[in-house]
Structure formats: C-alpha cells, structure tokens
Amino acid sequence: MFFAGGCESCHITPGQIDPLQLGGGLKLRTPFGSFYPPNISNDRDFAIGAWSDVDLANALLSGVSPKGEHLYPAFPYTSYQHMMPSDVADLIAFLRTLPAVPGRPPAHRLHFPFSVRRGIGLWKLLFFENAGLPSDPRQSAEWNLGRYLVEGPGHCGECHTPRNLLGAMKRHLRLTGAPVPDGKGNAPNLTQSLAKWTDADIVEALSSGFTPDGDVLGGGMAGVVRNLAELPKSDLEAIATYLKSLPPLGRPSSAKP
Ligand code: HEC
Numbered sequence: 027m028f029f030a031g032g033c034e035s036c037h038i039t040p041g042q043i044d045p046l047q048l049g050g051g052l053k054l055r056t057p058f059g060s061f062y063p064p065n066i067s068n069d070r071d072f073a074i075g076a077w078s079d080v081d082l083a084n085a086l087l088s089g090v091s092p093k094g095e096h097l098y099p100a101f102p103y104t105s106y107q108h109m110m111p112s113d114v115a116d117l118i119a120f121l122r123t124l125p126a127v128p129g130r131p132p133a134h135r136l137h138f139p140f141s142v143r144r145g146i147g148l149w150k151l152l153f154f155e156n157a158g159l160p161s162d163p164r165q166s167a168e169w170n171l172g173r174y175l176v177e178g179p180g181h182c183g184e185c186h187t188p189r190n191l192l193g194a195m196k197r198h199l200r201l202t203g204a205p206v207p208d209g210k211g212n213a214p215n216l217t218q219s220l221a222k223w224t225d226a227d228i229v230e231a232l233s234s235g236f237t238p239d240g241d242v243l244g245g246g247m248a249g250v251v252r253n254l255a256e257l258p259k260s261d262l263e264a265i266a267t268y269l270k271s272l273p274p275l276g277r278p279s280s281a282k283p
C-alpha cells in the first residue's frame with residue numbers, strides 16, 4: 027500500500043534517495059502555488075509519531091487533521107478516500123515502522139484565496155464525496171482489483187484526469203489525459219493511447235518504464251514506475267485489465283507535447 031500509494035514521491039526530503047525517510051519538504055508546484063508536503067516520519071514533535079491510528083485514517087480517508095482542520099487536496103485523499111479499511115490499517119502499521127526524521131519543511135506558498143485553509147471546507151462540500159468504491163459485481167475480480175488500485179491508492183487520476191478551474195478532477199473525463207500539476211508536460215489519455223498496447227506491454231511499462239515504442243516513461247511518471255515496480259505482478263496485470271477496458275473518451279493526446 028505504501029508503494030501503491032506512492033507516499034514517498036511527495037514526502038521524501040529533497041536530496042534524499044531513501045524512500046523510507048519521510049521528512050517532507052519537496053517543492054510541489056501547482057497552479058495554486060507551491061506546496062511543501064509535511065514531515066510524515068515517526069518523529070513525535072515534527073511529524074506523525076504522536077498521532078493515533080484514527081488520526082491517520084482520518085487524514086487519509088477524509089482529509090482532516092487531528093486538530094479538525096481541512097487538509098489541502100494536493101494530498102490526494104480525493105483518491106485515498108477509496109481505500110479499504112484493511113489496507114489503511116496495513117499502511118498505518120507500515121508507516122509506524124519507519125524512522126523518525128526531525129525537522130519541519132517550509133510553509134506552503136499559495137496564492138490568495140487558496141492560502142486560506144478554511145476555504146478547503148467549501149471545496150470539499152463541492153467536490154469531495156468521502157465515499158468508498160463498491161466493487162462492480164458484473165466485472166471480474168481482477169478488473170475490480172485494477173479499478174481499485176487505479177482509482178484508490180494508485181491515484182492515477184490525480185495526474186491523468188483533467189481538472190476544473192478549482193482543481194477538482196472532472197470525473198466524467200476520468201483518465202483522459204491532462205497537463206501535470208507542475209506544468210511540466212502532459213499525462214497521456216489512458217483511455218486512448220493504450221489501444222495498441224497488450225496487457226504485457228502495460229505491465230512492462232509500469233514496472234520498468236519501457237514502452238513498446240522503446241521510449242522510457244519520464245516526468246512525474248518516473249516516480250510512479252519506481253513505486254509500482256515494488257508491487258506484485260498480479261497487481262500490475264489487474265491495472266492493465268482495468269485500463270484496457272476503458273472506453274475511448276476525450277481527445278487523443280501525445281505524451282510529449
Ligand atoms: C501528490 C503528493 C502527495 C502524495 C502522493 C501523498 N501526500 Fe501526504 N500530503 C501531501 C501534501 C501537500 C500534504 C499537506 C496538506 C495540507 O497542508 O493541508 C500532505 C499531508 C499528509 C498528512 C498530514 C500531515 C500533517 O502534518 O498534517 C499525512 C498523514 C499524509 N500526507 C500521509 C500520506 C500518506 C500515508 C501517503 C501515501 C499513501 C501520502 N501522504 C501521499 C502530498 C502528498
């Protein structure tokens with residue numbers, strides 16, 4: 027779950043290659059300003075060492091801090107909300123085994139009015155349904171696992187789904203491609219660009235980064251591949267099954283604009 031959720035790609039300390047040192051502080055550029063993801067190591071003073079399991083589950087599933095403040099959806103709880111309670115429990119148990127890293131990252135630098143944390147409450151009222159992802163009995167177990175990994179912990183839509191002006195994902199255009207939040211390049215339309223890929227091509231690309239055309243997946247996808255490579259092959263096969271089942275929607279996009 028830690029690798030499926032890609033926690034380290036946002037929460038590592040800059041200059042740090044060990045994915046288990048979650049001191050935070052990597053600058054995350056967005057159209058709303060720059061976020062500096064917090065320290066989520068086991069430090070009791072600077073991070074989540076003193077948080078209860080319920081505090082952590084509330085943050086992941088509801089985007090709420092122990093003080094009852096709303097968290098910014100730059101933390102992709104809009105996807106993590108779909109995680110199964112048993113997976114959340116496993117993830118929390120794993121996070122507890124990670125080392126304490128001292129230090130507090132810089133404060134976010136956001137443009138007004140996004141700098142006002144209270145405003146997130148209204149945003150959530152409009153765009154956050156705080157719901158699970160019931161499995162679809164008409165589909166196979168593998169398809170349901172793939173959808174779960176993509177829409178839930180894997181948060182693929184956070185880059186591959188277009189957003190509205192307030193930064194909420196346009197659910198009806200799910201996975202149809204979008205500029206990545208930091209403005210560097212595009213995440214391709216996964217409902218179209220994979221039409222000629224076999225399931226094995228998708229599994230290969232997600233675990234090694236090599237595409238059937240001989241390209242190497244880069245940009246924000248490089249970190250995703252680094253994490254997905256840690257997953258069992260059966261999980262990647264399930265993701266491939268789900269992606270291949272998506273009906274073509276939206277405009278075709280090329281990975282390299
Ligand atoms: C796309 C980047 C991104 C990813 C991936 C990500 N986070 Fe975060 N996370 C953030 C940001 C940004 C915040 C700060 C939100 C705020 O200030 O309201 C945050 C906040 C948090 C918090 C609240 C900490 C605090 O001190 O308030 C927790 C806990 C957390 N993340 C855990 C996780 C876990 C566990 C994962 C993996 C399942 C994860 N995050 C993946 C960006 C990310």
Ligand code: HEC
Pocket residue numbers: 175176180181182183184185186206211212213214216219220228231232237242243244245246247250254265281282
């Ligand atoms: C941080 C942003 C980000 C996230 C999260 C993300 N992707 Fe990507 N993805 C990209 C970008 C950017 C590219 C284009 C990379 C390139 O061309 O070098 C890409 C490319 C791809 C491709 C290749 C498509 C093609 O036509 O070449 C596949 C397949 C893919 N992503 C699947 C996924 C899956 C599955 C997930 C979730 C487990 C995911 N992505 C999560 C940003 C992201």
